[in-house]
Amino acid sequence: MTFPTMLMTMASGMLRTILLFILTLLGSIPFGMLVVACKKSKFKPLAWLTEIYIAIMRGTPLMLQLLVWYFGPAYLFGWKVGKFSIFGLEYRFIALLIGFVLNYAAYFAEIYRSGIDSMPVGQYEAAEILGYSKPQTFFGIILPQVVKRVLPAVTNEVITLVKDTSLASILTYEEVFSLAKQISASQTSFLPFVVAGVFYFIANYVVAWIMKALEKSMQYYK
């Protein structure tokens, strides 16, 4: 295999890595919000269920969760999940997305929660006195400030996600790291890993740069 061929193959893997990364973020960032809402729900059973969900998501390896999402229905109900597809997407890929989104939503939810809890009660009281409704208070006053507070923690999580995408190889998703493993094994060469490392580094550099720009855009107030 020539170096350019290898580079092209691995670049295609990087595209799949980025696709998984973006889809996971698009799903988990808003879903995490819903999870916080459930956790803070006054309906206690829902709050407890959410707590259990978060505990499981954070307390077990993501790789295991991916296997459970894919193989679970087969073992529980005897479904031939390998044959499923929804909107032309293999169940394999759907299980992957469910696994990543639910896992990261749990982490994001905890980050949001800590951010929301750190908001001074005076902000809520001022909003209440001025007559804002609950949604107006949350989306107009609380959330923008929470976003600023949690951004550094979210950045950490997002960078971890870039690297965690390599776990997708467990369900044969050919992201850049599993390609590196395959090429390295067949070519008896360490080079593909170095290339993968460079790809990850560049991706995370871009992510860090974007997050920093976001943080900067919110530095106009303390």
Added chain:
Amino acid sequence: MKKILAIGLSVLMTAFLFAGCTKQAGSTTSEAQNTSGEKFVFKHGFDLDYPPYSYRNDDGEMGGFDVELCQAVCEYNGWDYQPVPFNWDAKDAELSAGNCDCIWSGFTRNGREDDYTWSISYSDNTQMIMVPDDSDIKTLADLEGKVVGVQTATSAYDLLNDEEGQLELKNTFKDLKVYDTYTIAFNDLQVGGIDAIAIDVTSGNFLMNSNKGYHFLDDVLGSEQYAIGFRKGEEELCEQVNQALLALVENGTYDQIGQKYPDIYEYLCLKPEGQE
């Protein structure tokens, strides 16, 4: 609760043990070869995920045909045996870093002849196609348009990506799914995610022993030999292992160990002289 705690603790301790293990392996170098006084420590590098050659057996200990054979070789040569279980993807890094003295883990020599100093071959290996009994796939040609699974960094994988191997066949597949381990590939075969698995006959037999309803196609995908890979140029160490191997074949130890592993017994290719 107590039980969970106990399990958690044992997992932690195992982790520490492993950490200790690798550290030890890293700190010793192979310079102490055959110096008098201190015993030479032979560091056996292998993948713990490759039954029945090297794996964690039912008792939870490191075992398998390769592990036992290597231990016998060490005993014969008067060496101390040290297991160095590694991640298969990192085998070359481990070997060149001196963390282990050899790669001995159902390691295919075909196609890698120039990359290592090779011992004599001690086991044949054939790559086969495994399908469910109710499958409509009867020959290699039937694989056209099907989804086939394979484990990454195995000889079956290499074979399917080798122009001189079965690349042409692979190009008829709808897709080749690459797994981290055959166990997951086999699970996926069970739930219908793939139609067939390309696999070493030995690993395949191991899987089929514990799961009924699967068989190999009669067509053979490819064949090759297992041998022990040493750092290129370490002829002396390689020769010592070769001599020990031949001696173990002669005194019957090789055969005794082989009998413990019926899945691969028929593929063990070393025979005492005069029994060819």
Added chain:
Amino acid sequence: MANTNMEIENNQDKIVLKMENIHKRFGHLEVLEGIDLTVKHGEVISIIGPSGSGKSTLLRCATFLESIDKGEIVYLDKKAVTTSNSGKVIYSPKAEMKEIKQYFGLVFQQFNLFPHWSVLQNVMDAPLKVLKRDKKEVEAEARVLLERMGLADKADSYPCNLSGGQQQRVAIARALAMKPEILFFDEPTSALDPELTIEVLKIIRKLAEEKMTMVIVTHEMSFARAVSNRVIFMDGGFIVEQGDPEQVFGNPSRDRTKQFLKSYSEQA
């Protein structure tokens, strides 16, 4: 009830707030033990008393930040809270409460400005989003308000770039922008340095001159004496004494009041 204000006009007989027999407990601690308070239009009332006397809690009950355990609260002609014969506290339906809440504003000790908004936006947002008023009109009014607060040049600043006194004046402008019938102040200068205190008190005095109805919880005795029509001294969850500021400060009738004022003048 004695009203010594000599400038009562007709509409100033209008009762803005009436609180009757207000009780409030925190766990076993009785914080308010049957408080009656009536505020007429244009009145400026100062509530003084040692910390823990219940004066801040009274404001928080009046503004519904705290629920009450017994009693009745009426704003203008609207009943907000009543207590049934069986002792059940009944708040008015949500829609009505929403209307009632527009009768009053509250200025906090800690300002509680919204830090992510500019000064102008802090003042304009509630009239826009809550009252759904026209933007041009609201902005014009907001600028006038800021002008009155002496903050015309700070409209585009953010709260974090303002001094405490400036922030509190923005908070007052924000409350006034909602055009409340009555404005509550919860220790508005307690978080401020003495020199910043003065600029806030000046504003409140100006509002008093403009006949803004106000209830001020404060520790600034001389200010309370100068600006209010009525002074209420609270202690231990009761109103111990109330009346004309000259009477309460100059010739208190209760020993407890004397004691408190004495300890205060010693501190000062």
